[in-house]
Amino acid sequence: MRYAISGASRGIGLEFVRQLLARGDTVEAGARVPSEARQLASLAREAGARLRIHSLDITDTDSVKAFASRVGEAPVDVLINNAGIGGKWHPLVDMDFEDMSQVMETNAVGPIRLSSALIPFVLKGNTRKIVHLTTHMASLADNTPAGVYGIAGGAYAYRMSKAALNAGMRTMAVDFREQGLITAVLSPGWVQTDMGGKMAPTRVEDSVQGMLRVIDELTLVNSGRFFDYQGKELPW
Ligand SMILES: NC(=O)c1ccc[n+]([C@@H]2O[C@H](COP(=O)([O-])OP(=O)(O)OC[C@H]3O[C@@H](n4cnc5c(N)ncnc54)[C@H](OP(=O)(O)O)[C@@H]3O)[C@@H](O)[C@H]2O)c1
Numbered sequence: 001m002r003y004a005i006s007g008a009s010r011g012i013g014l015e016f017v018r019q020l021l022a023r024g025d026t027v028e029a030g031a032r033v034p035s036e037a038r039q040l041a042s043l044a045r046e047a048g049a050r051l052r053i054h055s056l057d058i059t060d061t062d063s064v065k066a067f068a069s070r071v072g073e074a075p076v077d078v079l080i081n082n083a084g085i086g087g088k089w090h091p092l093v094d095m096d097f098e099d100m101s102q103v104m105e106t107n108a109v110g111p112i113r114l115s116s117a118l119i120p121f122v123l124k125g126n127t128r129k130i131v132h133l134t135t136h137m138a139s140l141a142d143n144t145p146a147g148v149y150g151i152a153g154g155a156y157a158y159r160m161s162k163a164a165l166n167a168g169m170r171t172m173a174v175d176f177r178e179q180g181l182i183t184a185v186l187s188p189g190w191v192q193t194d195m196g197g198k199m200a201p202t203r204v205e206d207s208v209q210g211m212l213r214v215i216d217e218l219t220l221v222n223s224g225r226f227f228d229y230q231g232k233e234l235p236w
Contacts, residue, residue, distance in 0.1 A: 132183075189201075
């Protein structure tokens with residue numbers, strides 16, 4: 001199978017590449033600054049033609065188009081919209097609105113921009129899947145002190161951006177259902193990466209292994225939904 005992924009330089013994206021290569025898949029990996037993605041480069045040395053690294057900034061339309069033109073040389077079976085940022089978690093009275101715009105641009109608009117550019121090639125693929133990395137924190141229903149991690153309130157930009165991404169995914173699921181597109185938003189859990197920090201309870205290996213299982217099991221029947229990395233369906 002041939003996968004395309006954004007944000008492959010580190011964290012969850014890098015681990016997706018590692019596990020996909022280990023099971024024999026081919027990966028088209030996007031990294032903002034490939035020359036700085038040393039761990040990705042070392043995977044490429046071992047993987048040969050099964051891993052190609054491309055420059056990709058999902059906030060930049062020219063960069064996304066250039067990525068799509070190289071990756072679109074052949075059908076893409078699965079697109080993983082992984083790249084994202086946490087932004088500043090300032091309280092309402094001290095909001096940094098430039099940062100909020102950047103978070104919205106990266107987490108909500110960026111995955112839609114990349115999906116728009118790649119969907120012709122995904123629809124020619126064997127499995128026709130697009131998944132997006134979201135978060136429990138995008139759940140409106142879970143935003144209470146009794147929520148999964150007990151993190152209620154705050155993180156306005158991050159929550160809003162991923163909730164908007166969830167809405168975009170639902171729309172994509174409806175619009176392309178008849179063409180066989182299978183799509184979902186996946187929460188990776190709270191994961192030990194630069195974003196998640198060292199206190200996070202979930203190892204990146206376990207999160208990615210779980211998400212790959214969920215992606216493999218996605219069909220048109222459960223398309224358009226919100227799952228965590230263990231396959232549990234989450235409330236909007
Ligand atoms: N870790 C968690 O606990 C957690 C929880 C819920 C959801 N998530 C989601 O999971 C995804 C991966 O998170 P992570 O923990 O692996 O984060 P991370 O360690 O901070 O890595 C983020 C990745 O996204 C890339 N990126 C950021 N902005 C980009 C842009 N404009 N264009 C292209 N790539 C860009 C980064 O590239 P550079 O190296 O160039 O910066 C990096 O490869 C994100 O969407 C995040 O919101 C993570």
